[in-house]
Amino acid sequence: MPDPLARLVGELARLPSIGPKTATRLAHHVLKVPRTEVEALANALLEVKDELFHCSACNAITAIDPCRICADPQRDRSRLCVVEEPFNIGPLERTGEYHGLYHVLLGALSPHRGIGPDEIDVSGLLARLDGVEEVVLATNPNVEGEATALYLARVVKPRGPRVTRLAFGMPVGGDIEYTDEATLGRSLAGRREL
Numbered sequence: 001m002p003d004p005l006a007r008l009v010g011e012l013a014r015l016p017s018i019g020p021k022t023a024t025r026l027a028h029h030v031l032k033v034p035r036t037e038v039e040a041l042a043n044a045l046l047e048v049k050d051e052l053f054h055c056s057a058c059n060a061i062t063a064i065d066p067c068r069i070c071a072d073p074q075r076d077r078s079r080l081c082v083v084e085e086p087f088n089i090g091p092l093e094r095t096g097e098y099h100g101l102y103h104v105l106l107g108a109l110s111p112h113r114g115i116g117p118d119e120i121d122v123s124g125l126l127a128r129l130d131g132v133e134e135v136v137l138a139t140n141p142n143v144e145g146e147a148t149a150l151y152l153a154r155v156v157k158p159r160g161p162r163v164t165r166l167a168f169g170m171p172v173g174g175d176i177e178y179t180d181e182a183t184l185g186r187s188l189a190g191r192r193e194l
């Protein structure tokens with residue numbers, strides 16, 4: 001059993017984009033701050049796990065089911081925007097350019113990592129196409145996101161809806177997460193037919 005400090009460094013270093021140096025700095029920061037602050041952090045971490053879950057319709061992260069967007073009668077139900085991860089919804093919402101519903105795949109196709117259509121929520125998407133006129137593919141503009149978009153276009157189009165893809169004005173290999181709102185808004189407005 002490692003000592004408590006080494007254990008904390010180990011846990012922190014497992015977080016995305018936290019290297020061993022940052023993990024060590026954060027662990028020493030935790031040692032310095034008052035216990036109440038550490039409790040607030042620990043409780044916030046546990047609350048996220050205890051109170052949030054995936055929307056049963058779109059897979060977004062939510063505390064109510066269906067989520068706020070799926071339940072909103074003002075949303076345009078004839079449009080479905082497909083994203084890879086729940087955190088991709090926020091940036092698209094902030095553009096104010098899109099008023100339809102979302103579908104979160106919970107990943108992207110990656111043959112070399114063994115991630116095929118059954119490992120992401122393609123079946124959930126296909127089950128939601130009733131009454132949908134347009135499927136907007138907003139997967140990331142990198143190799144995996146493009147492969148996913150091409151695959152989805154192939155399986156969705158025969159079922160009726162128009163399939164469009166964001167017209168990325170951002171560098172290839174980029175990520176929706178790191179694209180500014182103005183660029184993302186233009187990408188949505190200028191989406192092209194696949």
Ligand SMILES: [Zn+2]
Nearest residue numbers: 055058067070
């Ligand atoms: Zn939802």
